[in-house]
Amino acid sequence: MTVNIDWDKLGFDYMNLPYRYVSYWKDGQWDDGKLSEDANITINEGSPILHYGQGAFEGLKAYRTKSGKVQLFRPDRNAARLQNSADKLLMPEVPIDKFIDAAKQVTKANEDYVPPYGTGATLYLRPILIGIGPNIGVSPAKEYMFLIFAQPVGPYFKGGMVPTKFIVADSFDRAAHFGTGGSKVGGNYAASLQAGKYAHEHGYGDAIYLDPINHETIEEVGSANFFGITTDKKRLLTPKSPSILPSITKYSILQIAKERFGLETEETKISIHDLDEFSEAGACGTAAVITPISSITYGDDVHTFGDGQTGELTEKIYNELTGIQFGDVEAPEGWIYPV
Numbered sequence: 001m002t003v004n005i006d007w008d009k010l011g012f013d014y015m016n017l018p019y020r021y022v023s024y025w026k027d028g029q030w031d032d033g034k035l036s037e038d039a040n041i042t043i044n045e046g047s048p049i050l051h052y053g054q055g056a057f058e059g060l061k062a063y064r065t066k067s068g069k070v071q072l073f074r075p076d077r078n079a080a081r082l083q084n085s086a087d088k089l090l091m092p093e094v095p096i097d098k099f100i101d102a103a104k105q106v107t108k109a110n111e112d113y114v115p116p117y118g119t120g121a122t123l124y125l126r127p128i129l130i131g132i133g134p135n136i137g138v139s140p141a142k143e144y145m146f147l148i149f150a151q152p153v154g155p156y157f158k159g160g161m162v163p164t165k166f167i168v169a170d171s172f173d174r175a176a177h178f179g180t181g182g183s184k185v186g187g188n189y190a191a192s193l194q195a196g197k198y199a200h201e202h203g204y205g206d207a208i209y210l211d212p213i214n215h216e217t218i219e220e221v222g223s224a225n226f227f228g229i230t231t232d233k234k235r236l237l238t239p240k241s242p243s244i245l246p247s248i249t250k251y252s253i254l255q256i257a258k259e260r261f262g263l264e265t266e267e268t269k270i271s272i273h274d275l276d277e278f279s280e281a282g283a284c285g286t287a288a289v290i291t292p293i294s295s296i297t298y299g300d301d302v303h304t305f306g307d308g309q310t311g312e313l314t315e316k317i318y319n320e321l322t323g324i325q326f327g328d329v330e331a332p333e334g335w336i337y338p339v
């Protein structure tokens, strides 16, 4: 079957695809799970996800290679992160193998929607794990649902690999230091909506958050991690904080930068006052891929990186990362899972 989609024009929008995977946890165990053609779910009104936000999600992509095959990028890392999020919210873990098998099933079942090689578009998978069933007090659910749905997507930030302006959300926090910032849970994103709206309405790609204790060091973007490359082009630095999401893209970039481009890499504190150290900066994530940061506005100060264009190393790392993801460049062992 061929589907009628203008792959080059895809943004990051919902599309109701034919199949999703659904599995339930009850009485201490997961069922086998199955594909469903129903995009709507029915859950009890007392479900803790609805009241108390007991739920977590993930985001990963399937890529079409030049030879037409389809592959997932590091789904084991998303599975492990979902387990960490589950632990944080007292939810049962989804076994790693079950997660990967479900991601493959959904990709295969919707294969016509995996965008063609060369369009830059991908099939984005959205796993969710939620607490369901009749409850009213603040306590963990007794039943859970694990679901993965999919959509073909293009760039998350307008234009994709295009230098983008960001603004520091100095009067907002995304997550508390000992809270849920390091987990991929919905409340962090609900908390980012106001700052995100402000940023978008003022022409910025998104907001950048500072650490919630001193409002001094960079945390991350509302939807991606931050990295900077020093002006001597020797070091790639990225923030270290308990309240940012451990980005799989970020760890992949750190490894690529070190092993393939000989950069020193470090997770460390990065002061918002030290942006002069960097001549290149970027936002990285599954949806964002690598989005070069042209400038960061902080109060009255607008800091431009380099000449505001995509930096040379940022571009090299982008090409290497996406080359690996689309199967054009040899991947480090264990990064690619054929579907």
Ligand code: PLP
Pocket (backbone or CB within 6 Å): 059, 220, 221, 222, 223, 224, 225, 245, 246, 247, 248, 249, 250, 284, 285, 286, 287
């Ligand atoms: N930070 C936040 C807040 C995110 O939502 C995401 C997206 O998943 C990331 C960072 C990037 O993480 P990853 O590279 O694992 O997609």
Ligand code: COI
Pocket (backbone or CB within 6 Å): 058, 059, 060, 222, 223, 224, 285, 286, 287, 288
């Ligand atoms: C992802 O990159 O997968 C995310 O979950 C970011 C999301 C805010 C779209």
